[in-house]
Amino acid sequence: MNKKSSRAKTVPVRRSIGGLSSYLADKPGEQVSNVTRLCFNENLYGPSPAAVKAIVQSALNVHFYPDPGGWELREALQRRHGIPPEQIILGNGSDGLISLIAFxxxxxxDEVLFCEPTFSIYKSSTLIAMGTPKGLPLDDAYRFDLEGLRDAVGPKTKLLYICNPNNPTGTVLAPGDIETFLKALPEGILVVLDEAYVDFMDLDKIPPVLSWIQKGYPVISLRTFSKVYGLAGMRIGYAMASEEVIQALYKVREPFCVSTMAIQAALGALSDTEHYRKVTRAVREERKRLQAELTQRGLKVIPSQANFIFVEFASESDEICRRLTEYGVLIRCSQSWGMPHWARITIGTPQANQALLGALDSVLGDMAR
Ligand SMILES: Cc1ncc(COP(=O)(O)O)c(C=O)c1O
Structure with a gap:
């Protein structure tokens, strides 16, 4: 019965998705809750209690469709960012918004430019939308190479992604350099600034993207509730841009793609500024500590502005990652990014980070023997 029918081979998928592999994470057996999950850039401090309360309360109303406009949340975001609701769109995570932008x-x-390694969905969403993705190398400091991107812009370029901080390297660009780049871009190209990790940046490095939008630069800022707000399982993000861009996106978006629970959870999370402060402070402190601890162990660490650290080992990281799982610690090895000695480690709670360091010492010690 399990034998695959030969007819399955003839499923008439579109040519543009023929080369894609599906984003299925770990096998169910590896998703057990008693592991230290430092492989998905999640927020190990968890969501705000206000968000959890809002989720529980909204469960009583799930027989109603959500508000397709998500007005209450867009107004709360207006209070947070000072940008009108007409310039904000909610999405089913920033993943959903990236697909929406592509469609x-x-x-x-059309060509879509970005640097690599970066968040893989830029490439897959472009292919699904029948565009042509063009991934350029990062610069020598593992940052998006603005000069390379500028040189690569051609008549077919439609979109350009800048991941800031970049996943997986954790690097950022100077705001002044991004603004100079935006000013010099030819008309008709949209720049998506993926700011999934912006809240973890040092304050003086955060780009003034909202003022750029108000100045009329063709920028879309992508934000998510998955990271600093600890709501990855709720699937909610938002984009901010000019009213024209947002109106175009709302024409294509599925009307009810953001659930009532997700909207209420996000409202709860936004109301709890104390939790936000606690998480950002703790991640910045632990980032510093973990960077120092890893460097002390002779590993090369790229200074990070996100809630993860990119680390280079002396040998290929897949064996190190595999051995770490035996100690119950999951990190992300980077074969798929074409940097086989590197791995990405989420910054967790002090206890989780300690578990990582202990396991790493055992694994590296064993391997050195
Ligand atoms: C750079 C970047 N953008 C977007 C996302 C997707 O976030 P969401 O959970 O909102 O879909 C991620 C998730 O890891 C990410 O690393």
Missing amino acids: TFIDPG
Whole structure:
């Protein structure tokens, strides 16, 4: 019965998705809760109690459809960012928004530029929308290479992604450099600034993206409730841009793609500024400590502005990652990023980070023998 039918081979998928692999994470056996999960850039401090309370309360109303406009949340975001609700769109995580951007703006054959390694969905969403993804190398400091991107812009370029901080390297660009880049771009190109990890940055490094939007630069800022707000399981994010861009996105978006629970959870999370402060402070402190601890062990660490650290080992990281799982610690090895000695480690709670360091010492000690 389990034998695959030969007819399955003839499923008529679109040519543009033929080369894609599906994003299925760990096997169910590896998702057990008693592991230290430092492989998905999640927030190990958890969501705000106010968000949890809002989720529980909203469960009583799930027989109603959500508000497709998500007005209450967009107004709360207006209070947070000082940008009108008409310039904000909610999405089913920033993943959902990246797909939405692809379906709204990419015509077949349009080019989409970014640097690599970076968040893989930029490439897959472009292919699904029948665009042509062009991944350029990062610069020598593992940052998005603005000069390279500027040189690569051509008549077919439609979209350009800048991941700031970049996943997986944790690097950021100077705000002044991004602004100079935006000013010099030819008309008709949209720049998506993926700011999933912006809340973990040092305050003086955060780009003034909202003022750029108000100045009329063609920028879309992508934000998520998955990281600093600890709501990855709720699937909610938002984008901020000009009213014209947001209106275009709302034409394509599925009306009810953001659930009532997700909206209420996000409202609860936004109301709890104390929790936000606690998480950002703790991640910045632990980032410093973990960077120092890893460096002391002779590992190369790229200074990070996110809630993860990119580390280079002396040998290929897949064996190290595999051995760490035996100690119950999951980190992300980077074979798929074409940097086989590197791994990405989420910054967890002090206890989780201690578990990582202890396991790492055992694994590296064993391997050195
Ligand atoms: C750079 C970047 N953008 C977007 C996302 C997706 O976030 P969300 O959970 O909102 O879909 C991630 C998730 O890890 C990410 O690393």
